[in-house]
Amino acid sequence: MVTTRQWTGYAWAVAAVAAATLAGWAMHPRFDLVNIAMVYLLAVVVVALRLSRGPVIAASIMCVLAFDFLFVPPSGTLTVDDAQYLLTFAIMLVVALIISRLVASVRHRAAAQAALEIEAETERIRSALLASISHDLRTPLAVMAGASSSLAENGERLSPAERRALAGSIFDQAREMSEHVAKVLQMTRLETGAIRIDCDWVALGEIVGSVLARLSERMAGHRVIVDLPDDLPLVRVDATLIEQALGNLLENAARHTPAETVVRVRAQRKEDEVVVTVEDYAGGLSDADLERVFAKFHRGKAEGAETGIGLGLAICRAIVRLHGGRTWAERIPGGGTAFRFTLPLEEAPAMPQEPAPD
Numbered sequence: 001m002v003t004t005r006q007w008t009g010y011a012w013a014v015a016a017v018a019a020a021t022l023a024g025w026a027m028h029p030r031f032d033l034v035n036i037a038m039v040y041l042l043a044v045v046v047v048a049l050r051l052s053r054g055p056v057i058a059a060s061i062m063c064v065l066a067f068d069f070l071f072v073p074p075s076g077t078l079t080v081d082d083a084q085y086l087l088t089f090a091i092m093l094v095v096a097l098i099i100s101r102l103v104a105s106v107r108h109r110a111a112a113q114a115a116l117e118i119e120a121e122t123e124r125i126r127s128a129l130l131a132s133i134s135h136d137l138r139t140p141l142a143v144m145a146g147a148s149s150s151l152a153e154n155g156e157r158l159s160p161a162e163r164r165a166l167a168g169s170i171f172d173q174a175r176e177m178s179e180h181v182a183k184v185l186q187m188t189r190l191e192t193g194a195i196r197i198d199c200d201w202v203a204l205g206e207i208v209g210s211v212l213a214r215l216s217e218r219m220a221g222h223r224v225i226v227d228l229p230d231d232l233p234l235v236r237v238d239a240t241l242i243e244q245a246l247g248n249l250l251e252n253a254a255r256h257t258p259a260e261t262v263v264r265v266r267a268q269r270k271e272d273e274v275v276v277t278v279e280d281y282a283g284g285l286s287d288a289d290l291e292r293v294f295a296k297f298h299r300g301k302a303e304g305a306e307t308g309i310g311l312g313l314a315i316c317r318a319i320v321r322l323h324g325g326r327t328w329a330e331r332i333p334g335g336g337t338a339f340r341f342t343l344p345l346e347e348a349p350a351m352p353q354e355p356a357p358d
Contacts, residue, residue, distance in 0.1 A: 009051040013059035016043045021066050033071055037088050040067050044092055048099035060096035064089045140173035147173075197238040197322050204232055204267050204274065207239055211247045212265075219250060221259040227266045235274060236346050237323055245319040248312040249278040249339045257282035273325070273342045281336035290329050290337075316341065 020043035024036040040063040047059040068089070069076065147166040155163060205228050212224060235242075246265075253263045257280045266277040285293060294317040317327040325342040332338045 009055035010058055012051060013047050013055040014062070016047050017059055017062040017066060019043065020063060021070065024067070024071060028071060034088075036071055037067060037092070040064075041092050041095065044096045045099055048096050049103055053097075053100045053104065056096050056100040057093075060093045064092060140177045143173045144170050195241075195322070197241060199236045199238055199323075201234045201236050202239045203234055204228060204276065207243050207246060208265055208267075210239075211243050211250060214243075215247060215250055215254075218254050219263070222254055222257065223260060223262045224250075225262060225264045227264060229268065232267055232269060232274065233345055235343050237343060241319045241322070242343070245316040245341065246276065246278070248316045249341075252312055252339070253278055253280040253282075256280070269345070270342075273344050275340055275342050277338050277340045279332060279336055279338045281334055285329060285331070285337050290331070293329050293339075294327055313339070 017040075020040045023039050027036055027039070044056070044060045044063055048056045051059075147169045150158070151163065151166050158166070208226060208228065212219065212226070250263065250265070253261075257263065262279075262281055264277075264279040266279065268275055294313045313327075320327050320341040320343070324344045327339075327341040329337055329339050
């Protein structure tokens with residue numbers, strides 16, 4: 001059964017033969033028949049490079065028939081006075097079949113190579129995921145097991161303060177594990193296209209304020225400076241997702257910088273986009289880390305504890321990409337790193353005018 005794609009291939013073959021015929025008809029008064037035959041051969045080669053074997057064979061047969069009927073004496077018939085044209089017809093068909101076979105072989109090898117690369121990438125991600133989970137979930141589990149064991153075995157002999165400390169440790173580690181699992185699940189949803197953005201007009205100041213309020217406990221040990229111009233335009237984004245992207249950058253800064261370090265949040269308009277920046281001053285990243293810091297499961301070598309499964313910045317990049325923006329990192333004067341992302345600007349709707357009083 002011929003599929004729609006195959007019918008499309010045959011249609012392109014007919015179009016190529018028609019184009020060669022028009023070119024041959026324009027050449028006929030001034031060029032020898034061998035040159036017109038080369039035009040038909042070129043059409044067959046082009047079809048062979050682009051389409052499957054069926055349309056290629058059809059194109060070669062149609063080229064032979066069109067060339068014979070319109071140009072080979074006696075024109076207007078399918079008879080051939082000169083036997084040399086039979087050789088031309090045979091060469092045209094053989095060339096078409098050879099090129100078609102070579103192209104099919106190249107496509108098969110390319111598909112096999114792509115499959116191998118996908119398999120290798122999948123295996124790399126699987127290994128990285130298992131390594132990250134085994135490292136970053138094992139530690140919280142060990143802490144939770146130790147704290148809960150102490151509560152179960154010696155709870156009655158512990159002071160209220162000690163019990164609260166152990167319970168708080170269990171809670172903190174459980175929350176960290178939950179965040180790890182949530183990031184893995186969200187990265188999977190972002191990569192499979194399961195997340196659809198719901199855009200609306202919002203002020204960046206509102207997004208920044210909401211993120212800092214949510215992360216107030218986590219950012220309490222740092223000096224957070226917000227630098228937002230008063231004339232920043234509204235952006236049309238999915239506020240929930242952009243809050244998460246910005247929050248991931250701030251959490252990354254808090255995780256990898258010492259206490260009391262300055263973390264600065266900036267935003268500025270540049271032509272048809274807004275650039276949002278989170279700057280930290282923890283000594284900066286290496287050149288290699290600047291290039292791959294947004295990759296999945298990558299964790300840069302910076303000061304502070306190296307925790308997390310390396311998905312926060314990858315999720316940030318995926319979210320910004322959904323909005324048509326870009327993400328990158330660069331060193332800044334003073335030994336720090338700036339993590340930047342852009343959001344495209346659209347023309348904001350006009351504010352409705354209040355009706356004039358009667």
